[in-house]
Amino acid sequence: MKAKLLSVAAAAAALLATSANAQQTVKVGLSLPMTGQQQSTGVQISSAVKLYMQLHGDTVAGKKIEVIIKDDGAVPDTAKRQVQEMIVNDKVDIVGGFGVTPVALAIGPLATQSKTPAVIMAAGTSIITERSPYFVRTSFTLPQSSVIIAGWAVENNIKKVVTLVSDYAPGADAQASFKGRFTAGGGQVLDELKVPLASPDFAPFLQRAADAKPDAIFVFVPSGQGGTFMKQFTERGLDKTGIKVIGPGDVTDDDLLNGMGDAVIGTVTAHLYSADHQSAANKAFVEAFKKANKGLRPNFMAVGGYDGMHLIYEALKKTNGDTDGDKLIAAMKGMKWESPRGPISIDPETRDIVQNIYIRRVERKNGELYNVEFATFEAVKDPGRAKK
16 A cells, blocks of 8 residues: 555656646747758758757756757648647747748737747748737848838839749739839839749740840849759850849848859849848857858848747746746837847837848859848838838
8 A cells, every 4th residue: 555655656746747847848849841942941940040049058047948840841731730739739838930921821820829929030921920919020021121122223223124023922022012112213114023932943034034125133032042043044144144133132042152153243132131241240150050050151041040049038038937928929029139130129019020131242252152231221120011
């Protein structure tokens, strides 16, 4: 009988220990495209998350941070199922990642119903943070960069443009915001081309663009496709025609830039981040990231993930480790800090990111190609939301 009582007591103690341990752990579930066409996004963000934890520890406000990464392959249905499993079965307190807009939109109802904070570390369509009061973004919106490069084009004697964008929500966002600013400044959009998102072949669209004889092609393709675009741009001889390439910085993505060749030199883009950004914080970040990832250069997706973890850590410090969804979201609103990309903040009204946008030109430095910043637009809010 005594042995039986001891056994019951031991079981109870183990249960209490497990429960206490669970209470002392904050689980962060990341839904990322670790395979497939958007794989580079998943690799960059997951690497940045691991680096942040390596540099800042895995304990915040007395709580152990545990990260669970699921490969959604950039497929909305897969992401929705996996995030639901993480919330229900794994009991995650916070979710994040979301490599493409359709995935983020699929998660909105789950975040709202479960009151789970969801940190958008990649997807860039303006409407995303409107779809759930539990969405907070540390990445970017396409209009932030597209409006600014349109203004630069108007001021630099680019009068006629063909737009070429991937045929999904961010592409529509980029095209519409560029066109609005460019035509308001007196520019003319000769043609609006939409390229399939999956397995794109840019060649026929590039031929149509060349036939229109524009001063420039405004390009938006998602992270990872810029190298393919520039290769086909060069193969069709457009680099010899005097037609410029302009756009948001996805087309000259940092981690692919060295493979694009000299044809890309001189390309001007507007973007939130360059690995060449001249700040002490960024130099330390790039050095640590490359050291931890066999020389891989971080890109704008990496800073979205790195800053996403910073937001989570600092919110937990504010709540003293309390993982209540409403308290965490309240803590995140209005937060400001110095990112490797420069100063950033979370708009308390929209839960969207406010950040500098830089005009950059591709140059060769120390034998490598970089997006070299030469103009800064400070504290840019999403233009789409700013109009409301």
